Amino acid sequence: MRRLPQQYPNPHVRRQRDPRAARRQAALLVGCLFLACGFIYAVRQQILAVDYGYKTEALRREREGLLDEQRKLKLALEESSSPAKLEEAGRELGMQPARAAQIETASRVRRGGPEVFVGAASAGAALRR
Amino acid sequence: MVLVGARLAYLQTSQHEWLSRRARQQQLDEELLSAPRGLILDRQGRELARSIDVDSFYADPREMEDVDAASAALGRVLNMDAVGLSTKLKEAKSARRGFVWLARRVEDGQAQAVKELKLKGVYSTEEQRRRYPNGALAAHVLGFVGLDAKGLAGVEQVYDAALTGEPGKRILDADAKRRPFESEGLDPQDGRTLVLTLDQTVQYIVERELAAALERTQAKSAAAIVLDPHTGEVLALANAPSFDPNDAAGASPEQRRNDALQNIYEPGSTFKVVAFTGALEEKLVTPETRIECPGSISLPGRVVHDHARGSLTATEALAKSSNVAAIKLGMKLGNERLYEYIRRLGFGSKTEVELPGETAGLIRPVSKWQPGSIGSVPIGQEVGVTPVQMAAAYGAIANDGVRVAPHLVREVRDAEGRTVERAEPESHRVVSAETAGMVRHMLESVTLNGTAKKAQLEGYTAAGKTGTAQKVDPRTHAYSQTKYVASFVGFAPLENPAVVIIVVIDEAVGLHQGGQVAAPVFAEIANQVLPYLDVMPDEQPDAKRPAGQLAANNAPATVLPTATPAGGATEHEGVGGGASNLPVVAERGGGEVGEVVYAAARERELLMPDLRGRSVRDVARICSRLGLELEARGEGRALRQSPEGGAALAPGQTVRIEFGRSD
Numbered sequence: 112m113r114r115l116p117q118q119y120p121n122p123h124v125r126r127q128r129d130p131r132a133a134r135r136q137a138a139l140l141v142g143c144l145f146l147a148c149g150f151i152y153a154v155r156q157q158i159l160a161v162d163y164g165y166k167t168e169a170l171r172r173e174r175e176g177l178l179d180e181q182r183k184l185k186l187a188l189e190e191s192s193s194p195a196k197l198e199e200a201g202r203e204l205g206m207q208p209a210r211a212a213q214i215e216t217a218s219r220v221r222r223g224g225p226e227v228f229v230g231a232a233s234a235g236a237a238l239r240r
Numbered sequence: 241m242v243l244v245g246a247r248l249a250y251l252q253t254s255q256h257e258w259l260s261r262r263a264r265q266q267q268l269d270e271e272l273l274s275a276p277r278g279l280i281l282d283r284q285g286r287e288l289a290r291s292i293d294v295d296s297f298y299a300d301p302r303e304m305e306d307v308d309a310a311s312a313a314l315g316r317v318l319n320m321d322a323v324g325l326s327t328k329l330k331e332a333k334s335a336r337r338g339f340v341w342l343a344r345r346v347e348d349g350q351a352q353a354v355k356e357l358k359l360k361g362v363y364s365t366e367e368q369r370r371r372y373p374n375g376a377l378a379a380h381v382l383g384f385v386g387l388d389a390k391g392l393a394g395v396e397q398v399y400d401a402a403l404t405g406e407p408g409k410r411i412l413d414a415d416a417k418r419r420p421f422e423s424e425g426l427d428p429q430d431g432r433t434l435v436l437t438l439d440q441t442v443q444y445i446v447e448r449e450l451a452a453a454l455e456r457t458q459a460k461s462a463a464a465i466v467l468d469p470h471t472g473e474v475l476a477l478a479n480a481p482s483f484d485p486n487d488a489a490g491a492s493p494e495q496r497r498n499d500a501l502q503n504i505y506e507p508g509s510t511f512k513v514v515a516f517t518g519a520l521e522e523k524l525v526t527p528e529t530r531i532e533c534p535g536s537i538s539l540p541g542r543v544v545h546d547h548a549r550g551s552l553t554a555t556e557a558l559a560k561s562s563n564v565a566a567i568k569l570g571m572k573l574g575n576e577r578l579y580e581y582i583r584r585l586g587f588g589s590k591t592e593v594e595l596p597g598e599t600a601g602l603i604r605p606v607s608k609w610q611p612g613s614i615g616s617v618p619i620g621q622e623v624g625v626t627p628v629q630m631a632a633a634y635g636a637i638a639n640d641g642v643r644v645a646p647h648l649v650r651e652v653r654d655a656e657g658r659t660v661e662r663a664e665p666e667s668h669r670v671v672s673a674e675t676a677g678m679v680r681h682m683l684e685s686v687t688l689n690g691t692a693k694k695a696q697l698e699g700y701t702a703a704g705k706t707g708t709a710q711k712v713d714p715r716t717h718a719y720s721q722t723k724y725v726a727s728f729v730g731f732a733p734l735e736n737p738a739v740v741i742i743v744v745i746d747e748a749v750g751l752h753q754g755g756q757v758a759a760p761v762f763a764e765i766a767n768q769v770l771p772y773l774d775v776m777p778d779e780q781p782d783a784k785r786p787a788g789q790l791a792a793n794n795a796p797a798t799v800l801p802t803a804t805p806a807g808g809a810t811e812h813e814g815v816g817g818g819a820s821n822l823p824v825v826a827e828r829g830g831g832e833v834g835e836v837v838y839a840a841a842r843e844r845e846l847l848m849p850d851l852r853g854r855s856v857r858d859v860a861r862i863c864s865r866l867g868l869e870l871e872a873r874g875e876g877r878a879l880r881q882s883p884e885g886g887a888a889l890a891p892g893q894t895v896r897i898e899f900g901r902s903d
Binding site for chain 2: 165183192193194
C-alpha cells in the first residue's frame with residue numbers, strides 16, 4: 112500500500128492578474144453609481160413633484176379665495192354705486208336730478224357780452240358758469 | 241424570509257382589493273365644487289343679482305362637551321335664541337345624531353366671529369348666497385331664490401335652469417395630515433348670465449315716484465311700467481309696496497305680489513281708446529267728426545251718465561273722456577268688430593312677458609256678452625286687463641300701429657360671455673300708421689285740454705288717457721262708491737315716443753281720479769326718464785314756449801312771468817332760491833333772439849303773462865304750470881286775454897282767453 116508523505120510543501124502559486132475583472136468591477140461600480148444617482152434623482156424629482164403639488168394646490172386655493180374676494184368686491188362696488196346711494200351722495204353735494212330744461216340742444220355761442228345758448232336754454236350750463 | 245414572502249404574497253393576492261380601497265380612502269379626498277349661479281344684469285351691464293360664497297355652520301353634538309356654553313356663545317354671535325339652540329343640540333346628542341345645522345349663509349363678519357370662538361364640534365362649510373346689491377330695486381322682476389338656491393319668483397324662477405350652473409368635482413391626493421398635493425377633476429360650469437331690458441336708473445326713478453305716490457295717496461298698492469314702444473323692451477316694472485329679495489322670507493304675500501301683470505282691474509276710461517281706434521280705423525269717424533253727447537245714454541237695463549255734454553268732436557270727446565261718445569262709437573263698430581279690436585290690441589291674452597303668474601285678463605267672447613255689454617265694454621267696464629297689457633296696447637298706438645310684445649330679457653350669455661339666446665319679440669301691425677297717428681294727436685288733447693293736464697311735461701309733448709274705475713265690492717257684488725282704481729297711461733314725446741308709461745293706483749284715499757293721482761306720477765317719471773334717456777326736448781324755449789317756464793319747472797308757485805309782445809325780445813322774471821343767477825339767452829335759427837332773464841322776485845306773487853299770439857296748446861300749458869284755471873273760447877291764436885299781461889294774479893285764479901284767426 113502506498114502511503115502518501117505526511118507533509119507536502121505547497122508550491123508557491125502566483126495568480127495572474129485579470130484585467131477584465133477590474134473593468135467589470137469598475138463598470139459595476141459606475142453602473143451602481145449611475146443607478147444610485149438615478150434613484151436619488153428620481154426621488155428628488157418625486158419630492159419636488161409633491162412639493163410643487165402642495166404649492167399648486169395652495170395656489171389653486173388662493174386663486175379660488177381671490178376669485179371669491181373679487182366677487183365680493185364687485186358686489187360691494189355695485190352696492191355702493193346703486194342709484195339710491197348715488198342720489199344720496201349727489202344730494203349731499205347739492206346736486207339734483209337733471210331736468211329737460213338742463214339739456215343743451217345746440218352749441219353755445221358767445222356773442223359780445225352775455226353767453227348765448229342756441230336752442231334750448233340750459234339752466235344747468237348757466238349754473239356751471 | 242419565507243414568512244415575510246408568504247405574507248406578502250397573501251396580501252398581494254387575496255387582500256389586494258380591500259387594501260387598495262382602504263389606501264385610496266386614506267389618500268384621496270373628494271371635493272364637490274358648487275357652480276356660481278349666473279349673473280343678472282340690467283341693459284347697461286350693471287349687476288342686479290350675483291352669487292357669492294359664504295360660510296354655513298353645522299355642529300356634531302356628539303363632540304360637544306358643554307352644549308349650554310357653546311349654545312350661549314353661538315347665540316350671542318349669531319343673534320340666535322341660545323336656549324332653543326341648546327335644546328336642539330341636546331336632543332340631537334341624546335339621539336346620537338352627528339349633524340345639526342347651526343346657521344346657513346352667514347355674513348362674513350359673523351362667520352369670522354364664530355370661527356374665532358373655536359368651539360369643539362362646530363364646523364363650517366361654504367355655500368352660495370344670492371345677493372341683490374340694490375336691495376328692493378326691481379324685486380318683482382328679479383324674484384328671489386330659496387335656501388337650496390332654486391329660483392322661486394321672477395326671472396330667477398323662469399330662467400332657473402339657465403342661471404343654475406353645472407357643479408364640479410375634484411379628486412385630491414392628500415397626505416397623512418390631509419393636506420392635498422395633487423388634484424384632478426371637473427371644474428364647475430358657471431350659470432348663464434341674464435341681460436334684462438330693465439334700466440337700473442329708470443327702475444329707480446319709477447320706484448321712487450311710485451313709493452312717493454303711495455305715501456301721498458295712502459293707496460293700497462300701486463304699479464307702474466315703462467316700455468319702449470319700438471322694441472317692446474320693458475325699461476322698468478315696479479310695484480309698491482315692495483320687498484327686499486335679500487330677505488324675501490320676511491316679506492308678506494301682498495308685498496311679493498306682482499300687480500303689474502297679475503292684477504286684473506277694470507280699466508275704465510283708458511280702455512276707451514279701443515273704441516276710438518276701431519272707429520277711426522274703420523273710417524266710421526274722423527277726429528273732427530261731431531258726436532252728440534246729451535249727458536246720458538239709455539241702454540238695455542241701465543242708463544249711462546256722462547259729464548261731457550254738447551256736440552263734441554271725436555278729439556274733444558276723448559279729451560273729456562265722454563262715456564256717451566265712446567259707447568256710440570262702440571255701437572257703430574258693433575260687438576264683433578269691437579271685440580276684434582280688443583283682441584288685436586292684445587287684451588284677453590297673455591303678453592308672454594318673462595315673469596311667472598301672468599294673467600290673461602278677462603275678455604268675454606261676444607257670444608257671452610249681455611245686451612247691455614255694448615254700453616259697458618267701450619268705456620272699460622265688464623272687462624279685466626293687466627297693466628302690462630294696457631301698456632302694450634298704448635305701445636302699439638305710439639309705434640305707428642305696430643304692437644311689439646313686451647319683454648324683459650334681452651339676451652342670455654354663457655359663462656364665456658357669448659350670446660346664446662337673444663330676444664326676438666313678436667311684432668305685428670294692429671292698426672294703420674295713419675290711424676295710430678290720429679289717435680296719438682287725439683290723446684295729446686287729453687293732456688292739453690282734457691282730464692290729464694297734470695300729465696304735461698317739461699319740454700316734451702305728451703299724450704295719454706286717464707282712467708278712474710270703480711272697484712267691485714266683493715261683499716255686495718256691486719260697484720263700490722269708495723274704492724277706485726286710478727290710472728294713467730301715456731307716452732312721450734308725441735311724434736316719436738321714446739317711452740310708454742302706465743301708472744295704476746289702487747284704492748287711493750281722498751282724491752282718486754286718474755288725472756289727479758296717476759297723471760302727476762306719469763309726469764314725474766317722464767320728466768326724469770326722458771332726459772336720462774337722452775331724448776331731446778321737442779318743445780323748445782323759443783317764442784312758442786310759455787313765458788317763464790324754465791323757472792316754473794322748479795318753483796311753479798313762485799314764478800313771475802312777464803313777456804313782451806311776440807317778435808321782440810322776451811323778458812321773464814323768475815324767482816325762488818337760486819333762480820336769480822340763471823341768466824339764459826335763447827336764439828333761434830332765423831336770427832330772432834329771445835332773451836330770458838331770471839331774477840329774484842317777491843315771494844308767492846304771480847303776474848299774468850302776455851299770452852297773445854300763442855296757440856291753445858301753449859296757453860293751456862302755461863296756465864297749467866302757473867296753476868291757473870283756463871277758460872278758453874274759440875280756436876287758433878290767443879287774441880284777447882283777461883286779465884291783461886302784468887296784472888297780479890291769485891293762485892288758482894280763472895283767466896279768460898279768446899282765440900281766433902288773425903287773418
